[in-house]
Amino acid sequence: MTAPFVHEIRVGWAHCDPARIVYTGNIPMFALEAIDAWWEAHLGADWFAMNIDRDIGGPFVHLSMDFRSPVTPRHVLRCEVAPIRLGESSIRFRVVGRQNDTLCFEGEFVEVFVAAAAHRKIPAPDDFRARLEKLMSEEPS
Amino acid sequence: MTAPFVHEIRVGWAHCDPARIVYTGNIPMFALEAIDAWWEAHLGADWFAMNIDRDIGGPFVHLSMDFRSPVTPRHVLRCEVAPIRLGESSIRFRVVGRQNDTLCFEGEFVEVFVAAAAHRKIPAPDDFRARLEKLMSEEPS
Amino acid sequence: MTAPFVHEIRVGWAHCDPARIVYTGNIPMFALEAIDAWWEAHLGADWFAMNIDRDIGGPFVHLSMDFRSPVTPRHVLRCEVAPIRLGESSIRFRVVGRQNDTLCFEGEFVEVFVAAAAHRKIPAPDDFRARLEKLMSEEPS
Amino acid sequence: MTAPFVHEIRVGWAHCDPARIVYTGNIPMFALEAIDAWWEAHLGADWFAMNIDRDIGGPFVHLSMDFRSPVTPRHVLRCEVAPIRLGESSIRFRVVGRQNDTLCFEGEFVEVFVAAAAHRKIPAPDDFRARLEKLMSEEPS
Numbered sequence: 001m002t003a004p005f006v007h008e009i010r011v012g013w014a015h016c017d018p019a020r021i022v023y024t025g026n027i028p029m030f031a032l033e034a035i036d037a038w039w040e041a042h043l044g045a046d047w048f049a050m051n052i053d054r055d056i057g058g059p060f061v062h063l064s065m066d067f068r069s070p071v072t073p074r075h076v077l078r079c080e081v082a083p084i085r086l087g088e089s090s091i092r093f094r095v096v097g098r099q100n101d102t103l104c105f106e107g108e109f110v111e112v113f114v115a116a117a118a119h120r121k122i123p124a125p126d127d128f129r130a131r132l133e134k135l136m137s138e139e140p141s
Numbered sequence: 142m143t144a145p146f147v148h149e150i151r152v153g154w155a156h157c158d159p160a161r162i163v164y165t166g167n168i169p170m171f172a173l174e175a176i177d178a179w180w181e182a183h184l185g186a187d188w189f190a191m192n193i194d195r196d197i198g199g200p201f202v203h204l205s206m207d208f209r210s211p212v213t214p215r216h217v218l219r220c221e222v223a224p225i226r227l228g229e230s231s232i233r234f235r236v237v238g239r240q241n242d243t244l245c246f247e248g249e250f251v252e253v254f255v256a257a258a259a260h261r262k263i264p265a266p267d268d269f270r271a272r273l274e275k276l277m278s279e280e281p282s
Numbered sequence: 283m284t285a286p287f288v289h290e291i292r293v294g295w296a297h298c299d300p301a302r303i304v305y306t307g308n309i310p311m312f313a314l315e316a317i318d319a320w321w322e323a324h325l326g327a328d329w330f331a332m333n334i335d336r337d338i339g340g341p342f343v344h345l346s347m348d349f350r351s352p353v354t355p356r357h358v359l360r361c362e363v364a365p366i367r368l369g370e371s372s373i374r375f376r377v378v379g380r381q382n383d384t385l386c387f388e389g390e391f392v393e394v395f396v397a398a399a400a401h402r403k404i405p406a407p408d409d410f411r412a413r414l415e416k417l418m419s420e421e422p423s
Numbered sequence: 424m425t426a427p428f429v430h431e432i433r434v435g436w437a438h439c440d441p442a443r444i445v446y447t448g449n450i451p452m453f454a455l456e457a458i459d460a461w462w463e464a465h466l467g468a469d470w471f472a473m474n475i476d477r478d479i480g481g482p483f484v485h486l487s488m489d490f491r492s493p494v495t496p497r498h499v500l501r502c503e504v505a506p507i508r509l510g511e512s513s514i515r516f517r518v519v520g521r522q523n524d525t526l527c528f529e530g531e532f533v534e535v536f537v538a539a540a541a542h543r544k545i546p547a548p549d550d551f552r553a554r555l556e557k558l559m560s561e562e563p564s
Contacts, residue, residue, distance in 0.1 A: 012459045013299055013470035014307055014452065018192055019257060020300045020475065024201040025170040029437065032166045036435045047436035048496035051159055052443065060165040064205035070260075073471040116160060119211075153318045154329035154440055155311065155448055161334065161441045170296065177294045188295035189355035193302060214330035300474055301539060306483040307455045311448040333441055342447040346487035352542075398442060401493075 002138045005041060007034035009077040011099075021070035028063060030071075031095040031107055034079035038093070042135055043128060050116075056125060057116035061090070065107035075099040086132050089113050089121050143279045146182060148175035150218040152240075162211035169204060171212075172236040172248055175220035179234070183276055184269060191257075197266060198257035202231070206248035216240040227273050230254050230262050284420045287323060289316040291359040293381075303352035310345060312353075313377040313389055316361035320375070324417055325410060332398075338407060339398035343372070347389035357381040368414050371395050371403050425561045428464060430457035432500040434522075444493035451486060453494075454518040454530055457502035461516070465558055466551060473539075479548060480539035484513070488530035498522040509555050512536050512544050 009030050017023040022030075039058075040046035050056045071077055078098050085092040090112045097104040113122050124132065150171050158164040163171075180199075181187035191197045212218055219239050226233040231253045238245040254263050265273065291312050299305040304312075321340075322328035332338045353359055360380050367374040372394045379386040395404050406414065432453050440446040445453075462481075463469035473479045494500055501521050508515040513535045520527040536545050547555065 010456075010460070012456060013474070014305055014456060014459070016300050016471065017295055018189065018298050018300055018302045019198055019200065020471075021200070023296055024204070025173045025296055028169045028204075029166040033433075033435060033437060036437070037433070046496060048159065048439065048443075051436070057160055059160065059162070059208070059211070061208050062206065063165070063169075065203070067200070067202050070200070073469060119160075151315075151319070153315060154333070155315060155318070155446055157330065157441050158436055159439050159441055159443045161330075164437055166437055174292075174294060174296060177296070178292070187355060189298065189302075192295070214328060300471065301480055301482065303482070306486070307452040310451045310486075314448045330441065339442055341442065341444070341490070341493070343490050344488070345447070345451075347485065349482070349484050352482070401442075 004080045004082060005038055007037040007079045007081060009033065009079060011071060011073045011075075011077050013073060015071075016073065021072055024067070027067065027071060027097070027105055028065060028107075030077060030079060030097065031063075031065065031105070031109065032060075034081050034095055035093050035109060035111075038081040043131060054125075055116045056122075056128075057114040057119075058091075058111040059114060060109060060111050062110040063107060065105055067105045068103045069099075071097065071099060071104045077104070083132060083136055084108070086124065086129070086136060089123055091124070091132065145221045145223060146179055148178040148220045148222060150174065150220060152212055152214045152216075152218050154214060156212075157214065162213055165208070168208065168212060168238070168246055169206060169248075171218060171238065172204075172206065172220060172246070172250065173201075175222045175236055176234050176250060176252075179222040184272060195266075196257045197263075197269075198255040198260075199232075199252040200255060201250060201252055203251040204248060206246055208246045209244045210240075212238065212240060212245045218245070224273060224277055225249070227265065227270070227277060230264050232265070232273065286362045286364060287320055289319040289361045289363060291315065291361060293353055293355045293357075293359050295355060297353075298355065303354055306349070309349065309353060309379070309387055310347060310389075312359060312379065313345075313347065313361060313387070313391065314342075316363045316377055317375050317391060317393075320363040325413060336407075337398045338404075338410075339396040339401075340373075340393040341396060342391060342393055344392040345389060347387055349387045350385045351381075353379065353381060353386045359386070365414060365418055366390070368406065368411070368418060371405050373406070373414065427503045427505060428461055430460040430502045430504060432456065432502060434494055434496045434498075434500050436496060438494075439496065444495055447490070450490065450494060450520070450528055451488060451530075453500060453520065454486075454488065454502060454528070454532065457504045457518055458516050458532060458534075461504040461506075466554060477548075478539045479545075479551075480537040480542075481514075481534040482537060483532060483534050485533040486530060488528055490528045491526045492522075494520065494522060494527045500527070506555060506559055507531070509547065509552070509559060512546050514547070514555065
């Protein structure tokens with residue numbers, strides 16, 4: 001068993017709306033940043049490197065989020081990221097955001113693998129699949 | 142029957158990522174802007190006016206989106222917004238984004254009504270409910 | 283004499299911070315969007331089309347802004363854009379933002395022309411220069 | 424002499440435009456985030472805490488930036504922040520951004536102190552002034 005991957009985000013004034021909480025539209029941005037950091041930590045390349053260096057893109061086809069508690073600048077935002085399903089050409093992540101141990105949001109996000117320049121769907125690259133399957137078998141349940 | 146409400150957004154370079162399409166994280170932002178414009182057009186107050194002038198807030202508790210085709214700066218983005226369910230203290234919207242008649246995304250978004258300063262859930266205000274029920278009865282199906 | 287070019291922006295809740303005014307960081311974004319719209323209106327191509335279709339990039343080397351009055355969602359933001367100096371490889375714009383006839387901000391922004399794929403500075407393309415010189419001679423002073 | 428204050432920012436795919444570099448409009452956002460972090464580190468309150476807990480606001484009246492090299496996701500962005508002039512009711516910061524020891528941008532930013540709820544200019548609060556003068560006397564030159 002490995003520890004869950006957690007990406008920390010500094011929440012600030014810039015993210016908040018007049019209700020004095022983070023604007024809803026910024027929260028998918030936070031979750032996506034956490035997924036990008038997950039790729040970098042686990043596959044050695046973030047989306048930028050994957051696209052530019054390997055011509056592998058990962059556009060999203062779906063996201064859904066439930067907002068449980070407001071996100072504020074009072075605490076760091078800890079985003080826990082885990083892959084939960086690997087398909088032929090897609091991968092589904094679960095992202096859970098917490099501040100000071102309070103659950104703020106949870107969501108699921110589905111990326112598909114594409115040949116970046118050609119914008120054409122491809123199977124998960126072999127080295128990715130091997131690494132992803134290993135990681136998913138080790139995920140805490 | 143009334144025509145669907147459509148909010149138009151100018152998509153630009155600023156919204157695009159190195160894949161030359163709008164970054165995923167900007168698309169919930171677009172849909173939310175369209176909902177804000179819907180309130181302004183139909184209830185006479187956008188979120189800012191509702192919060193500041195009437196102390197009524199509308200935080201989101203849920204959103205889900207399916208991305209069908211990339212959004213690009215080649216065409217205006219037309220976001221069709223419709224309320225689809227009014228609960229005791231919540232309202233669910235459907236937002237469909239199209240460019241040049243191509244379906245780009247569709248999603249659902251749930252707001253709850255709150256006393257803004259108190260951050261406390263409230264029933265939909267009476268004048269809102271009356272207007273919303275009338276609008277929903279007129280929605281094209 | 284031609285009328286000044288004005289790009290209108292819908293300001294909303296999403297742009298505001300807890301001080302109930304538009305967050306400072308969003309204001310350069312607005313001015314840049316107005317410049318992008320200026321290119322589209324006057325040269326027939328926004329930054330996206332210029333880059334993708336003609337391999338001409340326009341990265342910024344400088345911007346400065348003075349903020350005179352808060353920007354809020356109470357009125358549309360009218361951004362007046364004018365080119366004020368055309369150099370060998372650069373162009374300087376002036377952008378003035380107003381809401382309801384109140385001056386909100388003024389700023390200057392300098393782009394350089396580059397061969398986009400090569401990231402190499404180039405002289406202003408001939409057809410751009412001809413058009414820009416004509417436009418600048420017609421600017422209201 | 425104290426070491427310069429440096430705020431680190433993770434740059435990612437989300438920040439980049441189709442030119443494969445950070446979009447210009449995101450760079451003032453980065454510099455502002457660094458200033459917000461400077462306040463938190465040196466005065467014990469970021470803009471959110473200052474506004475909400477002490478009713479002290481700090482709207483910007485000016486910013487200027489020179490962009491020296493593109494910012495990319497290849498390296499962390501290190502933003503060095505220093506206050507350079509304290510006026511009766513204002514403070515001017517210098518922010519310098521570097522990646523992998525390359526100078527990416529430099530800029531100056533001026534905030535004024537206001538009574539937040541009243542939107543009225545005030546002198547720098549006494550405890551801030553004492554702390555700021557001490558900090559500025561210790562700045563590396």
